[in-house]
Amino acid sequence: MTKSMMFKQVIFVLFFLSCFSSIAVPKKVYITQPKSDNIKSLQLTSSGNSFLLPIININNDEIIDIRFDNLNISQPRLRYKILHCNSDWTISDIPEIDYLIGFNDHAINDYSFSNNTLVNYIHYNLQLPNRDVGFKISGNYMLVVYDEYSPNDELLTACFSVIDSKVQIGAKITGNTDIDFNREHQQLSFDVNLKNLRLQNPHDDIKVVVRQNVRFDNRVEDIKPTYIYSDRLVYEHNKALIFDAGNEYRRFETVSRQYGGLNVADVHYKESCMNAIVNTDIPRSKTARQYDKDQNGKYLIRNNEASDSNTEADYFLVNFALDADRANLKGSSGNVWLDGEFVYGNAIQLNYDVINSLYRASILLKQGSYNYQYLVGDEDAKYTSTIEGDYYDTENTYSIFVYHRPLGSRYDMLVGFMQVSSAK
Numbered sequence: 001m002t003k004s005m006m007f008k009q010v011i012f013v014l015f016f017l018s019c020f021s022s023i024a025v026p027k028k029v030y031i032t033q034p035k036s037d038n039i040k041s042l043q044l045t046s047s048g049n050s051f052l053l054p055i056i057n058i059n060n061d062e063i064i065d066i067r068f069d070n071l072n073i074s075q076p077r078l079r080y081k082i083l084h085c086n087s088d089w090t091i092s093d094i095p096e097i098d099y100l101i102g103f104n105d106h107a108i109n110d111y112s113f114s115n116n117t118l119v120n121y122i123h124y125n126l127q128l129p130n131r132d133v134g135f136k137i138s139g140n141y142m143l144v145v146y147d148e149y150s151p152n153d154e155l156l157t158a159c160f161s162v163i164d165s166k167v168q169i170g171a172k173i174t175g176n177t178d179i180d181f182n183r184e185h186q187q188l189s190f191d192v193n194l195k196n197l198r199l200q201n202p203h204d205d206i207k208v209v210v211r212q213n214v215r216f217d218n219r220v221e222d223i224k225p226t227y228i229y230s231d232r233l234v235y236e237h238n239k240a241l242i243f244d245a246g247n248e249y250r251r252f253e254t255v256s257r258q259y260g261g262l263n264v265a266d267v268h269y270k271e272s273c274m275n276a277i278v279n280t281d282i283p284r285s286k287t288a289r290q291y292d293k294d295q296n297g298k299y300l301i302r303n304n305e306a307s308d309s310n311t312e313a314d315y316f317l318v319n320f321a322l323d324a325d326r327a328n329l330k331g332s333s334g335n336v337w338l339d340g341e342f343v344y345g346n347a348i349q350l351n352y353d354v355i356n357s358l359y360r361a362s363i364l365l366k367q368g369s370y371n372y373q374y375l376v377g378d379e380d381a382k383y384t385s386t387i388e389g390d391y392y393d394t395e396n397t398y399s400i401f402v403y404h405r406p407l408g409s410r411y412d413m414l415v416g417f418m419q420v421s422s423a424k
Helices: 003-022
Strands: 039-046 055-057 064-070 078-085 100-102 111-113 122-128 133-135 139-147 150-163 168-174 185-193 206-212 232-235 242-244 250-253 264-270 273-278 299-301 315-323 336-339 351-353 358-366 368-377 397-404 413-421
Touching: 039 150, 039 358, 064 150, 078 122, 078 150, 139 413, 150 413, 168 397, 168 413, 185 206, 185 397, 185 413, 336 358, 358 368
Parallel strands: 055 150, 273 315
Antiparallel strands: 039 064, 064 122, 078 139, 100 133, 111 122, 139 150, 168 185, 185 232, 185 242, 206 397, 250 368, 264 273, 299 368, 315 358, 336 368, 351 358, 397 413
16 A cells, blocks of 8 residues: 555545534433432422422522432442533533532531331432532532442432522413313413513523423423513413323322321332332323322322431332223323332333233332322323323423523523413
8 A cells, every 4th residue: 555545544534533523412411310229219409398499599598408318328428519501401511610619529428327217228418509519600500429439420410400580480371272272281371571681682592491390301492482572572372382281190108107098008018128009090081180289290208107207218119000901002102101200200111911901110219298190102202191181271380491691601591480380
């Protein structure tokens, strides 16, 4: 091979590599979730309220409270670090010094071993901001927890937001949508008051994200305004803001080792832990909607026989069963999923028992009160219609996040937030 041929080959390889490196690789989207099977009961609350989303205002004394259990009791020493995220929960491109007060990477010192439980665990509690670290700017944040001796082995990610409120939001929900009238959907419309915010290009500088209840899979991102005025943006008659109405969440309670609680047929000891048998569920899509005071998918840790449920609540193997014949799930993949806050945005696929025509799932959950529902679909799209049904008058909570990224900025600032309920 001549030098000329070798040179041409080198040029071709370099050109190929440069083209390959220029291909945009999607950034990883982070959600609140355990990354280890030993991490359980991961919960984030705002200022101690279990039913508020983990959002605090940068200008007051509110705190984010993060709690979780670790079933690996041999190594209690854990550490955490904090990363700033964009509106879509990808990591933003700004250095720590620009978003943190204090240094990153600290030990979690507030932890306790479980007491009088069949399943042993360590309970951890972390509050942010604290004397070690605080926040300089608004936006989305992610906490990463890892073993002190294995810094590259992530145990969990916990996502929360810090708001610097600069806009006001007015919103309403109606069952009279652009595709049906008081039937299966709910439509959200809202306007954003911009009086305290200077915008160069409202169409591009503002990003809006909407979530329904605790679900992450059907969130709507980067919604464009229908009308742009000098002092406000109007979002209405937008098909992206039409949601399946769903049904009230199902509920069960495992608050005692002595008796079955709400919707629990039996509790008993088996194979080194307590087992709870949830009453066999049936599809509700063909029945009349019945109102129930649910918590829109959330759960609360509670043991009625304990003085401190954080360390005295035990773990139950909770067994779910859905009486549904796969052959009758027409127009679907036949895949059924268990959903609720306790699955952290990753719905659990149920196994189909062919002999008994039952969908089944078992999951280890800490004692408490839980909301759940069944979805049908695949990994990319799951729906309430087949099993739960969609009813326009279902009570749902919609969370509206408004982010601002002016031209030249490197990150998304959270400047507005509102929750609105469809309750009548």
